[in-house]
Amino acid sequence: MRGYLVGKVVQAFLTLLFVLVFNFFLFRVMPGDPAALLLRGSSAYNPQNVAQVRHELGLDQPLPQQFVTYLKDTATFKFGDSFFMQGRPVSTTIRERIWPTILLVGTSTIASIAIGLLIGIYAGWRRNTRFDYGWLGVTLVLYACPEFYLGILVLMAFGAGVGPFPALFPIGGYSTPGAGLSGFSYWIDVLNHLVMPWFTLTFAYLGEYTLIMRSSLIDVLGDEFVMTARAKGVRENDILWRHVVPNALLPTWTLTMLSLGFIFGGAITIELVFSYPGVGWLTVQAITAKDYPLMQALFLLFSGAVIIANLVADITYMYLDPRVRAA
Amino acid sequence: MSLLSVRDLHVIYHTQAGPVPAVRGVDLDIAKGEVLGLAGESGCGKTTVINAILRLLPEKTKVEGTVLLNGEDVLAMKPGKLRAVRWTQASVIFQGAMHALNPVRRIGDQIVEAITIHGQAGEKEALVRAGALIEQVGLPPWRLRDYPHELSGGQRQRVMIAMSLACSPNLVIADEPTTALDVMVQAQVLKLLKDLQRELGLAMLFITHDLSVLVEVSDRLAIMYAGKVVEDGPSVPVFTEPAHPYTRALAGAFPQIGDRTFRMAPSGLPGDPPYPGDVPPGCSFHPRCPLAFEDCPKIDPDLFPAGDQRRAACLLVNRPEMARVEP
Amino acid sequence: MRPGLERVGTSAAVGEEPTAPPPPTDPRRIAWARRRRAFSRVAKTYRKNKMGMWGLCLLIFFVLVAIFAPLIASKAGLDPTCTCTGKAYQSPSLQFPFGTDDLGRSVFTLTVWGSRISLIVGLIATLISMVIGSLLGIAAGYYGGWLEAVLMRITDWFLVLPWLALAIVLAALLGPSLIVIIFVIGITSWPSTARIVRAQVLSVKTRSYVERARGLGATNWHLISRHVLPNVGPLILANTVLTVAGAILSETTLSFLGLGDPLSISWGTILEFAFGGGAAVAGDWWWLLPPGICIILVVLAFMMCGFALDDILNPKLRER
Numbered sequence: 015m016r017g018y019l020v021g022k023v024v025q026a027f028l029t030l031l032f033v034l035v036f037n038f039f040l041f042r043v044m045p046g047d048p049a050a051l052l053l054r055g056s057s058a059y060n061p062q063n064v065a066q067v068r069h070e071l072g073l074d075q076p077l078p079q080q081f082v083t084y085l086k087d088t089a090t091f092k093f094g095d096s097f098f099m100q101g102r103p104v105s106t107t108i109r110e111r112i113w114p115t116i117l118l119v120g121t122s123t124i125a126s127i128a129i130g131l132l133i134g135i136y137a138g139w140r141r142n143t144r145f146d147y148g149w150l151g152v153t154l155v156l157y158a159c160p161e162f163y164l165g166i167l168v169l170m171a172f173g174a175g176v177g178p179f180p181a182l183f184p185i186g187g188y189s190t191p192g193a194g195l196s197g198f199s200y201w202i203d204v205l206n207h208l209v210m211p212w213f214t215l216t217f218a219y220l221g222e223y224t225l226i227m228r229s230s231l232i233d234v235l236g237d238e239f240v241m242t243a244r245a246k247g248v249r250e251n252d253i254l255w256r257h258v259v260p261n262a263l264l265p266t267w268t269l270t271m272l273s274l275g276f277i278f279g280g281a282i283t284i285e286l287v288f289s290y291p292g293v294g295w296l297t298v299q300a301i302t303a304k305d306y307p308l309m310q311a312l313f314l315l316f317s318g319a320v321i322i323a324n325l326v327a328d329i330t331y332m333y334l335d336p337r338v339r340a341a
Numbered sequence: 342m343s344l345l346s347v348r349d350l351h352v353i354y355h356t357q358a359g360p361v362p363a364v365r366g367v368d369l370d371i372a373k374g375e376v377l378g379l380a381g382e383s384g385c386g387k388t389t390v391i392n393a394i395l396r397l398l399p400e401k402t403k404v405e406g407t408v409l410l411n412g413e414d415v416l417a418m419k420p421g422k423l424r425a426v427r428w429t430q431a432s433v434i435f436q437g438a439m440h441a442l443n444p445v446r447r448i449g450d451q452i453v454e455a456i457t458i459h460g461q462a463g464e465k466e467a468l469v470r471a472g473a474l475i476e477q478v479g480l481p482p483w484r485l486r487d488y489p490h491e492l493s494g495g496q497r498q499r500v501m502i503a504m505s506l507a508c509s510p511n512l513v514i515a516d517e518p519t520t521a522l523d524v525m526v527q528a529q530v531l532k533l534l535k536d537l538q539r540e541l542g543l544a545m546l547f548i549t550h551d552l553s554v555l556v557e558v559s560d561r562l563a564i565m566y567a568g569k570v571v572e573d574g575p576s577v578p579v580f581t582e583p584a585h586p587y588t589r590a591l592a593g594a595f596p597q598i599g600d601r602t603f604r605m606a607p608s609g610l611p612g613d614p615p616y617p618g619d620v621p622p623g624c625s626f627h628p629r630c631p632l633a634f635e636d637c638p639k640i641d642p643d644l645f646p647a648g649d650q651r652r653a654a655c656l657l658v659n660r661p662e663m664a665r666v667e668p
Numbered sequence: 669m670r671p672g673l674e675r676v677g678t679s680a681a682v683g684e685e686p687t688a689p690p691p692p693t694d695p696r697r698i699a700w701a702r703r704r705r706a707f708s709r710v711a712k713t714y715r716k717n718k719m720g721m722w723g724l725c726l727l728i729f730f731v732l733v734a735i736f737a738p739l740i741a742s743k744a745g746l747d748p749t750c751t752c753t754g755k756a757y758q759s760p761s762l763q764f765p766f767g768t769d770d771l772g773r774s775v776f777t778l779t780v781w782g783s784r785i786s787l788i789v790g791l792i793a794t795l796i797s798m799v800i801g802s803l804l805g806i807a808a809g810y811y812g813g814w815l816e817a818v819l820m821r822i823t824d825w826f827l828v829l830p831w832l833a834l835a836i837v838l839a840a841l842l843g844p845s846l847i848v849i850i851f852v853i854g855i856t857s858w859p860s861t862a863r864i865v866r867a868q869v870l871s872v873k874t875r876s877y878v879e880r881a882r883g884l885g886a887t888n889w890h891l892i893s894r895h896v897l898p899n900v901g902p903l904i905l906a907n908t909v910l911t912v913a914g915a916i917l918s919e920t921t922l923s924f925l926g927l928g929d930p931l932s933i934s935w936g937t938i939l940e941f942a943f944g945g946g947a948a949v950a951g952d953w954w955w956l957l958p959p960g961i962c963i964i965l966v967v968l969a970f971m972m973c974g975f976a977l978d979d980i981l982n983p984k985l986r987e988r
Contacts, residue, residue, distance in 0.1 A: 029828050041841070154972075158968040159960075159967075162921065170953060170956065238440040239443045242433075245427055245433045247426075247429070257443050261445055276830070278830045279832025282833070286925070298925060301840045301925070301926070313833050316830045317830060317833070320829070334445070335445060336490075337445075337490050
């Protein structure tokens with residue numbers, strides 16, 4: 015068991031290292047001079063100032079030296095100053111915008127996985143019934159729909175109120191600006207703004223978990239121990255929940271965690287659609303402004319989040335599968 | 342008064358390619374304390390027969406006939422009664438103990454489950470009973486805390502045997518319990534089964550394709566081919582003086598150590614057993630039968646009396662003059 | 669490509685059957701005759717698969733629309749200065765069946781022409797992804813050892829990186845153009861293909877006929893091209909079709925975020941302009957619905973075909 019744990023932590027660390035190196039080279043090796051870009055369009059744009067900014071950013075040092083500086087800075091969360099935020103430190107900018115994303119992505123992921131797995135279990139258990147086919151159909155359509163488009167549809171229908179649909183929710187933002195609410199009513203307001211993006215993010219990814227769980231369940235149904243349990247006289251419901259599901263959860267768990275990266279990606283587009291002030295929308299703004307320090311830090315953030323999520327998944331997997339505990 | 346009485350059993354599987362009749366009219370009888378060996382090549386329907394006895398076949402399968410277990414027809418039982426009867430009146434030792442046990446639950450739990458779901462004891466008592474059962478099959482009681490993957494194939498088979506005795510059934514059905522094991526382990530497990538059967542006065546339905554094993558263990562033999570019983574009777578006479586050409590081929594296919602004539606004239610059978618959906622007309626064995634004559638493709642023989650408590654489904658039983666001299 | 673669409677398969681060998689008498693004596697002709705028969709068998713089974721047939725019909729419909737775009741809607745309609753344009757933000761009418769956009773262009777024309785870029789980008793990016801993924805998968809699975817370990821480690825790392833973040837960064841750094849988009853999608857979707865191909869190669873490698881051929885002195889090249897590829901091929905095909913679906917979705921998303929070529933019309937860029945122009949909030953549904961629905965339908969079509977192929981060519985699933 016210890017071997018498994020250590021192995022997984024080492025792996026996560028190595029992956030993080032890979033991401034750090036990758037991140038570094040990604041931005042250094044790209045065409046375009048960051049210093050020139052920074053000053054472009056401003057009156058201070060001249061060769062001396064560009065050279066000075068390059069010096070400030072440490073871009074005139076040899077590459078290995080830059081890498082060491084980069085590692086040191088990353089370790090102390092010094093990501094430099096954001097371009098389009100007029101020189102405010104990147105770390106501050108991110109810190110200001112991270113909570114809304116945590117709220118949205120956190121709750122949505124849990125809901126999406128929970129609902130998706132449940133539907134997948136029933137769809138697999140009642141294979142080839144109308145429930146199964148019905149959900150397969152819904153899942154397929156949801157899968158084929160880009161998550162931002164689902165957001166647009168929801169926004170149009172329930173935000174702007176198109177055709178027969180009522181305008182129920184505010185069309186964007188985290189809370190109503192200037193409303194001066196506090197305490198309970200403030201949280202209600204936040205929730206009100208959260209509904210549409212949360213709904214979109216949850217249902218956009220629900221389908222994956224359903225499919226994964228369903229096929230895992232169907233695989234397990236063909237295993238001999240299910241027949242043994244039935245022959246012993248175990249009730250059908252108990253067969254499902256006490257024999258089939260614990261086994262079907264194993265590959266599902268790993269595959270589910272693998273797809274977490276996509277939810278973080280979805281956060282980017284959905285925050286854009288709903289003007290939700292989280293790090294997702296920040297990413298889009300960073301792209302538009304070609305704000306390299308910000309982009310670099312955000313990329314690290316997203317990758318780091320996925321690595322940690324995977325590590326958590328691997329560790330919890332240990333409690334699900336006794337065969338791994340013995341290893 | 343027989344413990345198990347199967348009459349005119351028909352099983353038709355529902356497949357993508359259409360209905361497949363795997364069992365086409367089988368009669369079996371097992372008296373209390375008697376061991377019936379059921380032999381045949383793969384695909385002859387013997388596993389289907391035993392799955393039919395406790396109604397363990399897939400939902401869409403058609404099962405017709407009567408299966409009287411202790412006087413009651415299993416095929417007509419309501420689900421609640423069926424579940425109560427399973428394991429308490431008849432239990433199964435499945436083949437491939439590889440996956441016949443739930444990989445994520447401890448052995449002890451699985452044996453205890455069999456006891457508690459039939460209300461035969463509370464948790465603590467059941468655990469004590471499980472310990473006693475485990476010892477009976479030659480494993481130390483602390484093994485109860487193990488997971489299936491921590492045991493060897495032979496040990497897992499012993500656990501299956503112990504579990505099958507958990508509710509003290511009168512009938513134990515063993516489906517190829519030794520096929521997946523090494524020869525040395527095979528012998529041990531066989532001996533264990535024989536001893537238990539004698540000690541506890543169990544009736545057994547023992548299935549295997551290995552005829553020599555069956556003769557050791559059973560009181561009576563039934564040979565199946567293409568979904569029907571083609572010969573039955575007391576085991577030693579059936580083995581040493583087979584009345585049906587198929588039995589003769591099966592018995593002859595096993596080399597006797599020291600029998601020089603066998604070495605000189607090996608008697609395997611050409612061809613393969615028929616696919617259940619595509620059985621030859623008349624006697625299903627006639628294409629492979631060395632003694633077939635012109636009536637064989639036209640008449641499908643019933644089980645004719647062929648000696649003291651023996652029957653064989655061969656036209657030659659009543660018309661021995663048609664048997665050609667074998668080369 | 670997102671997991672959930674993956675079905676890791678271990679399939680039975682393809683080419684082990686008796687030939688029909690009288691056999692042609694040339695082994696190459698035997699092999700081709702066998703392949704033709706296997707193909708017609710697959711085609712016949714496919715025809716019976718309802719989902720696959722619906723998908724195929726949809727697919728053919730959209731491909732035809734893309735090919736015959738100039739005949740369906742005049743290309744001049746894409747130019748905002750054309751006299752054929754109407755008033756801006758108009759809802760559907762007889763003259764403009766899908767209404768008009770902010771420049772007065774017919775949304776119908778835009779949608780029809782947008783099919784070309786969306787499909788082309790999807791297909792080419794998938795080609796890149798499949799080639800890279802298959803090569804790496806076959807190399808890793810076949811040669812094993814440290815090569816496999818290194819390749820698989822790299823693959824796993826790539827799988828960890830959040831796809832959209834990586835794609836966005838790359839596209840932002842390399843500039844907005846079609847080639848960049850194709851490149852970005854291609855190099856971010858090969859990992860899952862590589863994984864699947866490697867698993868399949870591993871299962872084929874240990875088949876006894878491969879070992880027998882090796883014992884007869886077959887070279888690696890021969891083994892790969894004659895034994896591994898034909899068995900891995902069907903799985904790659906099914907996977908390819910599913911990957912196209914993912915690639916089209918990727919292009920749509922990247923274009924929507926403004927990373928696509930601003931001069932090209934794809935369904936993604938139409939949505940980008942529409943949303944950017946406030947169509948969602950203003951309730952201009954005619955501008956937003958057609959391109960989106962087309963995306964959904966095309967992706968669905970590829971998915972249905974892919975699943976049908978997967979069902980047919982992957983024996984592990986067929987048993988159920």
